[in-house]
Amino acid sequence: MRILVCVKHVPDTTEVRFDPATAELKVRQAPTKINNYDENALEAGVVLRGALGAEVVVGCVGPAEASKTVKEAVAMGADRGVLVTGPWAGELDAAGTARVLAGLATAEGPFDLVLAGDVSEDGYHSLVPGLVASYLSVPFVRGVSALDGGTGTVAVDRAVDGAVESYTVALPAVLSVTTAINTPRTVTKLQVMKVSMSKVATRSAADVGVDEASLAPQAAATRLVAVRPAATPRRSEVVSGEPDDIVATVIARIDEAGVLA
Amino acid sequence: MTTYTPAPYREYLPELPSWFAWGIYPVFVVALVVFCWLFARRVHRSGTGVRELGRGVVAAVKQDPTGVLGRVVADVFGQVRVRRDRLGATLHLLIFGSFGVLVIGTALVAIEEDFTARVFGWHFLRGGFYLAFEVVLDTAALALAVGTALAMWRRYKMRPAHLGGRTSVHVVYGVLLYFALSGLALEGARLVVRPVDWDRWSYVGWALSKALDPAFGAHAIGAYQVLWVAHAGAAFALIALIPILMLDHVVILPVAIALQARREPGMLTTPFDLPAIMEADGDLEGVNAGVASPVKLGWERRFMLDACIDCGRCEAVCPANAAGRPLSPRVLVQALGSDLRASVAAGTVPDDDVFAREVLTEDTAWSCLTCGACARECPALVDQPGTVVQLRRHLVEEGRVPERQAGVLEAVERNQNPLGLPSYQRTQWAEGLDVPTLADNPNPEYLYWIGCMAAYDQRARSVAKAMVAILTHAGVSFAVLGEEESCCGEAQRKLGDEAGFQMRAMETIALLEGHEVVKVLTHCPHCLATFTKDYPQFGATFEVVHHSVLLAELIAAGRVPAPAASDGGTLTYHDPCNLGRLGGVFDAPRAVCAAVAGPQFVELGRRADASFCCGAGGGNYFYRVDEERSVSSLRLAEVVSSGAGTVATACPFCLGMLEDATKSASAESLRVADLAELVAATLPAASAG
Numbered sequence: 044m045r046i047l048v049c050v051k052h053v054p055d056t057t058e059v060r061f062d063p064a065t066a067e068l069k070v071r072q073a074p075t076k077i078n079n080y081d082e083n084a085l086e087a088g089v090v091l092r093g094a095l096g097a098e099v100v101v102g103c104v105g106p107a108e109a110s111k112t113v114k115e116a117v118a119m120g121a122d123r124g125v126l127v128t129g130p131w132a133g134e135l136d137a138a139g140t141a142r143v144l145a146g147l148a149t150a151e152g153p154f155d156l157v158l159a160g161d162v163s164e165d166g167y168h169s170l171v172p173g174l175v176a177s178y179l180s181v182p183f184v185r186g187v188s189a190l191d192g193g194t195g196t197v198a199v200d201r202a203v204d205g206a207v208e209s210y211t212v213a214l215p216a217v218l219s220v221t222t223a224i225n226t227p228r229t230v231t232k233l234q235v236m237k238v239s240m241s242k243v244a245t246r247s248a249a250d251v252g253v254d255e256a257s258l259a260p261q262a263a264a265t266r267l268v269a270v271r272p273a274a275t276p277r278r279s280e281v282v283s284g285e286p287d288d289i290v291a292t293v294i295a296r297i298d299e300a301g302v303l304a
Numbered sequence: 305m306t307t308y309t310p311a312p313y314r315e316y317l318p319e320l321p322s323w324f325a326w327g328i329y330p331v332f333v334v335a336l337v338v339f340c341w342l343f344a345r346r347v348h349r350s351g352t353g354v355r356e357l358g359r360g361v362v363a364a365v366k367q368d369p370t371g372v373l374g375r376v377v378a379d380v381f382g383q384v385r386v387r388r389d390r391l392g393a394t395l396h397l398l399i400f401g402s403f404g405v406l407v408i409g410t411a412l413v414a415i416e417e418d419f420t421a422r423v424f425g426w427h428f429l430r431g432g433f434y435l436a437f438e439v440v441l442d443t444a445a446l447a448l449a450v451g452t453a454l455a456m457w458r459r460y461k462m463r464p465a466h467l468g469g470r471t472s473v474h475v476v477y478g479v480l481l482y483f484a485l486s487g488l489a490l491e492g493a494r495l496v497v498r499p500v501d502w503d504r505w506s507y508v509g510w511a512l513s514k515a516l517d518p519a520f521g522a523h524a525i526g527a528y529q530v531l532w533v534a535h536a537g538a539a540f541a542l543i544a545l546i547p548i549l550m551l552d553h554v555v556i557l558p559v560a561i562a563l564q565a566r567r568e569p570g571m572l573t574t575p576f577d578l579p580a581i582m583e584a585d586g587d588l589e590g591v592n593a594g595v596a597s598p599v600k601l602g603w604e605r606r607f608m609l610d611a612c613i614d615c616g617r618c619e620a621v622c623p624a625n626a627a628g629r630p631l632s633p634r635v636l637v638q639a640l641g642s643d644l645r646a647s648v649a650a651g652t653v654p655d656d657d658v659f660a661r662e663v664l665t666e667d668t669a670w671s672c673l674t675c676g677a678c679a680r681e682c683p684a685l686v687d688q689p690g691t692v693v694q695l696r697r698h699l700v701e702e703g704r705v706p707e708r709q710a711g712v713l714e715a716v717e718r719n720q721n722p723l724g725l726p727s728y729q730r731t732q733w734a735e736g737l738d739v740p741t742l743a744d745n746p747n748p749e750y751l752y753w754i755g756c757m758a759a760y761d762q763r764a765r766s767v768a769k770a771m772v773a774i775l776t777h778a779g780v781s782f783a784v785l786g787e788e789e790s791c792c793g794e795a796q797r798k799l800g801d802e803a804g805f806q807m808r809a810m811e812t813i814a815l816l817e818g819h820e821v822v823k824v825l826t827h828c829p830h831c832l833a834t835f836t837k838d839y840p841q842f843g844a845t846f847e848v849v850h851h852s853v854l855l856a857e858l859i860a861a862g863r864v865p866a867p868a869a870s871d872g873g874t875l876t877y878h879d880p881c882n883l884g885r886l887g888g889v890f891d892a893p894r895a896v897c898a899a900v901a902g903p904q905f906v907e908l909g910r911r912a913d914a915s916f917c918c919g920a921g922g923g924n925y926f927y928r929v930d931e932e933r934s935v936s937s938l939r940l941a942e943v944v945s946s947g948a949g950t951v952a953t954a955c956p957f958c959l960g961m962l963e964d965a966t967k968s969a970s971a972e973s974l975r976v977a978d979l980a981e982l983v984a985a986t987l988p989a990a991s992a993g
Binding site: 055057058060069074076228229230231232233234236237239 | 578588589591593700701703705710713714717718719724726727728801802803804807
């Protein structure tokens with residue numbers, strides 16, 4: 044079995060700063076890291092390899108410095124990693140990213156299974172895994188909370204609003220996983236440093252069969268043009284008096300607002 | 305009976321065959337040979353050869369002759385570490401001292417009879433010196449009996465929980481008592497068969513002779529001969545058997561002390577040098593940070609673990625143990641020692657680590673506060689905290705890091721502070737204050753390193769603010785790094801993330817050297833210890849000054865007023881482990897306390913290098929280990945019992961731990977303050993900000 048795990052190189056959300064004065068989201072200088080959700084996908088791939096015997100390849104589309112994310116993913120247990128990069132890499136929309144990943148899956152493929160995290164910490168679109176499946180014309184299940192390998196198929200659970208659906212999915216397929224699926228292993232600096240760069244290949248868009256011009260920002264179907272703070276209307280009221288009265292008043296206010304109904 | 309009155313002396317081997325005089329030497333040689341053979345076997349059980357050991361000791365002595373000598377003199381002859389536990393010290397000094405005196409006394413007789421008298425015809429055991437000799441030896445024999453009785457009383461009646469010990473300790477008690485009693489009986493018998501005018505000087509022997517004389521009756525000479533052979537024979541047997549009895553420590557510990565003498569307290573091992581490997585573009589494959597099994601340790605550390613004699617002095621002072629955590633440094637070292645001996649005996653290196661083989665639990669490794677209290681007590685100079693860190697490095701390398709500790713390591717990696725707060729909030733504490741950065745003051749006398757605690761922790765921020773007010777008032781030239789400052793990596797190193805720490809150290813050293821920093825000022829003993837003990841291993845050369853030292857200097861020079869506060873009530877001082885025991889700074893904080901509180905300064909029971917951890921050490925500030933009572937509440941109880949209204953400390957971690965403890969112990973009337981806060985409060989209102 045051959046498994047491709049897609050990982051995204053994202054700005055560290057704990058270090059992203061919103062400047063209220065200029066209404067500017069300061070993402071650029073923020074340190075970068077591997078997308079948390081993709082760590083679960085990778086862990087799932089590595090666990091599946093242990094059960095079935097498989098090759099786990101990490102695929103990433105991003106700027107040149109994303110090689111550190113690929114390296115970290117290899118340290119977590121992948122057999123090797125491929126980074127597709129180019130001058131266009133910083134400005135891709137979801138569709139562009141998915142096209143490059145699909146190209147990568149084909150060029151390095153064939154793969155039986157493509158795994159990814161359900162969402163990315165920076166974009167929260169949840170689009171790329173589904174688009175990759177559509178470009179590859181293979182089935183796709185998102186929200187996967189359990190995964191079991193079989194012959195030619197995989198059995199997956201998908202948790203939705205208080206129910207768990209179980210599917211059998213014919214391979215090849217794309218699955219995106221939730222954080223409920225496992226606890227990713229911790230890797231330390233030394234383990235990451237021990238990963239030989241020979242296990243991290245770098246490719247251009249052309250290498251994976253994608254026309255670089257089609258990835259230019261002007262060619263993108265969607266473009267992020269502005270970010271502004273969303274004002275959340277808040278009501279506040281200070282209730283004072285004896286504790287019993289306070290409790291009664293607070294309960295009455297909650298009932299009035301109907302927030303718990 | 306003598307018919308003349310010569311100078312008092314003792315007749316050599318009376319009533320014994322003359323060949324005894326030389327016959328004891330072959331026996332002595334046989335005893336020595338057996339001793340050497342057993343000693344070599346004893347050394348081999350840690351997988352070390354005697355030659356290796358010898359070369360190691362010679363190398364240690366060559367490298368630092370005075371240091372090693374000083375350590376050996378202090379710890380072997382001075383019994384510095386043994387002396388710290390009062391009862392243990394009393395009985396050990398009685399036994400050690402008296403045994404030493406008796407051995408020297410016996411040797412003097414041999415030297416006189418078989419050397420000075422034979423070669424030069426010189427008898428020095430004569431007259432007044434001889435009489436003193438008799439008094440001293442009888443007293444020593446008594447002391448030996450009393451010391452042994454005390455030891456037996458402690459072990460069999462008092463049974464302190466920390467007291468370990470091998471089975472042979474019971475044999476040793478018997479042996480010691482036997483020597484004391486048989487020696488005194490022999491002395492009595494001698495005085496029966498050879499009564500002398502000066503017999504009262506051997507006061508115990510003389511008293512015994514009065515009792516033995518009628519008992520022996522006509523068999524006095526025979527009884528004397530039997531006693532002599534029984535005493536001397538046992539002595540030779542003891543010499544031969546020392547290496548297999550618990551008495552082996554009289555030879556093993558001096559060697560262990562000589563080997564470990566150069567190790568500074570709190571100095572951790574450096575399993576690899578990442579900056580150097582990277583510089584040389586070297587291969588990291590095969591680079592190992594941690595230790596999975598003691599047999600994989602270097603021979604010096606293997607010998608060190610095997611040297612532990614299970615005395616339990618470490619356990620008695622261990623804060624983790626006192627709090628009911630699953631850690632006793634004694635049990636840890638004994639377990640590792642047993643595992644080591646088993647591996648060596650089997651001639652194999654186990655595939656599994658000590659945790660998989662259930663020699664230790666992982667919780668044990670995470671329970672340590674790296675406060676160094678155990679290592680300070682250890683008469684064998686075993687490095688318990690360093691060993692714990694070696695085990696943690698292994699766990700970290702294996703990715704077996706509990707969630708909370710992993711969170712701390714990840715926070716340092718991602719946010720450059722162990723609190724996990726955004727790196728861009730590092731300078732928030734200084735908002736609204738006039739704090740010069742290196743851009744404002746490019747050549748300051750002091751680069752004031754704020755540290756993560758004062759930068760992020762709401763409580764600790766006031767320490768930095770207080771220091772800024774003091775430095776400004778005193779006109780000290782200083783600057784901060786501001787946004788450029790980062791984490792020193794202390795938590796990474798103590799939690800076992802060695803590579804992460806080394807990278808951080810490399811970056812911080814480059815940052816400080818890039819700014820040509822000569823003198824760093826810090827109020828954080830954790831940063832201080834990291835800068836002074838860990839960073840020099842990676843080439844750091846800058847000087848580091850703790851704020852307590854600078855505060856004491858400023859007060860002494862009259863640059864800050866620090867008048868004795870009349871209404872502050874009594875003040876006491878809690879020694880932070882990293883500043884005191886591990887950093888050796890004891891006087892400066894006390895000078896500051898004395899300046900602020902005058903005669904209202906009181907000391908805590910456990911203080912200076914015997915201080916008790918606040919519970920934050922070794923990264924513990926950032927995670928919890930299951931315990932019966934928190935370490936901080938144990939320390940707080942000691943503070944409360946001192947009756948002080950305010951407890952000063954000189955560490956932001958201690959500050960946070962103790963203040964939190966006041967809340968959970970409902971002791972909020974006790975004020976917890978940093979030295980800087982106390983001094984800043986005495987500044988004129990304008991500069992106190």
